[in-house]
């Protein structure tokens with residue numbers, strides 16, 4: 001389940017991250033750039049539910065790490081199919 005960083009002071013929500021560390025990193029960068037590294041009251045990292053995912057699926061974007069992991073999985077699947085039919 002993905003995670004998102006929310007800043008109530010700015011009224012913003014980050015894109016979705018597969019890992020909590022991605023949302024935490026987004027929050028750190030947001031605090032540094034927008035709030036001089038102060039912690040806005042009420043900021044949080046939200047663990048999204050399946051219902052909220054389907055409600056706003058258009059906001060989903062893959063991070064660089066997600067794309068790398070997906071590429072590795074696709075290559076491994078193709079390699080295993082190749083070796084199954086050629087050996």
Ligand SMILES: [Zn+2]
Pocket residue numbers: 007008009010011030034035040
């Ligand atoms: Zn903010």
